[in-house]
Amino acid sequence: MASGNDSSATEFVLLGLTQQPELQLPLFFLFLGIYVMAVVGNLGLIVLIVLNSHLHTPMYYFLFNLSFVDLCYSCVITPRMLISFVKENIIPYPECMTQLFFFCFFVVDECYILTCMAYDRYVAICKPLLYKVTMSPQICLVLTVWAYAMGFVGAVSHTTCMLRLTFCDDNIINHYMCDIAPLLQLSCTSTYINELVIFVVVGINTAVPCITLFVSYSWILCSILHIRSSNARSKAFSTCSSHIITVCLFFVSESLTYFKPFPGESLAQGKVFSIFYTVVGPMMNPFIYSLRNKDVHVALNKTFKKKMVFS
16 A cells, blocks of 8 residues: 555545534535635636736736635635535545645745735835836746746645655544645654755745835835825825735734744644635635725726627
């Protein structure tokens, strides 16, 4: 029963979010609704940005990529999670490693795309006269390639290290997905290399975005406070508010999941915190960026009018 990496485990059992029978069906419909809203919301925002030329700006270019990552995120995580609510969730070893790879890939992508969006807002507010030059299509493409490259490096690092481990008879993962921490608990070989890689990769992918976000928004705040007109100040704040909400939701929930700031925090608690950036975040982001966004409202109206004319 050994696989190619000398592992005796050819499949894993995902325990899911809860083992309480009375909660299984309500949670299934709750997260099914969240999944549908995430897919429809992100796909709708992607289509809207593609179809409306006035949204072909750096800000919406990065929002397009954020929606793409959130859409992929949802499709990688949530379907497997839903299975756990209705039956025993058995996932083959190759599929588990594939899910781990794409989970790591998209979570790191989101970190850096949010960072690129913060830099875009910094240039727009602090250096408006240089905005078109600084945020040219070529620069935007380079920033996006950099974000996806960092995601790929992080995913390859974590997945390669996980493939070298041997998993023994205990194949029950106390999670709704194949995450790093619960998989390491099942290893019957040394996880020292994995922990070292986690320290380096997670450290870089946390420090770089957080420092960039902090510096960008520090300069943005200073610039906004120096604006004399209250209307202009309010407009500047409103352009950043959506991004700040998204950043807080993502980074705070991720920190609570992996850095365990509370003494004695269990893996089960981390599992609950992780829902906010793996499931809830991708559902909320399209609505956060759409509800108070006049450009998106205008694009929606134009799209619906075109549809009515052609129908």
